Amino acid sequence: MHEARTISIEVNGVLREAAAEPRIHLADFLRHTLGLTGTHIGCEHGVCGACTVLLDGASVRSCLTLAVQAHGRTVTTIEGVAAPDGALHPLQAALAAHHGLQCGYCTPGVVMTLIELQRELDGQPIEEPAVRKALAGNLCRCTGYQGMVDAALSVLNAQQTTAMEGSAP
Known part of the structure; x- marks a missing residue:
């Protein structure tokens, strides 16, 4: 057995040492x-995406990443996504509104994947095939994905719709 090391990680905006x-x-x-149990462990092989978290803003499979690799870095988990007042992130709210979740086991990984996609898009529009490609690494046995895709499109293309509505005919 290897000796434990003290690591420091900023998790959801709070520096944690353990x-x-x-x-x-x-x-x-x-x-x-x-004690952050929102990150789910599914396959333990990096295939299902349930354990997806953001490490320095990029999605990683936390079942394939060693904790010591996160030392000195920033991790965002599903617990860090909602606003401080408890208001859901727009992607979380959209998943609920579009029936993009059922049992919820895959949901944390899906949300983290979509947050990374939203950051990468930086307000640019996206079409359904690209959303499906982004979600290809997140396995879900309940929803059939259409609700997830509809939710993602509703949020990710919201800025584009607002800009179009404000233009003159």
């Missing part, structure tokens, strides 16, 4: 050491 064995995955560290 001991981590060099072999512990970030998902287990978040869930068991820090």
Whole structure:
């Protein structure tokens, strides 16, 4: 057994320090050491996407990332997505409104994937095939994906719709 190391990670805007064995995955560290159980562990092979978190703004599979690899970096989990007053992120609200979630097991990973996509788009429009491609790494057995896609399109293209509505005929 390897000796635990103290690591410092900014998680959801809060600097956290805790001991981590060099072999512990970030998902287990978040869930068991820090008590952030919103990150779900599905396949433990990086295939299903349930464990997706943002590491320095980029999506990673936390079941394939070692906690020590996150030392000195910034992690955003599903617990850090809602506003401080508890208001849902627009993507979370849209998933609920468009029936893009059912059992909820895949939802945290889907939300994190869509947040990264939203950042990458930077207000540019997106079409359904591109949303489906972005979600291809998130497996869901409940929804059939259409509600997820509709939710994503409603939020990701909202700025484009607003700009079009404001233009003269």
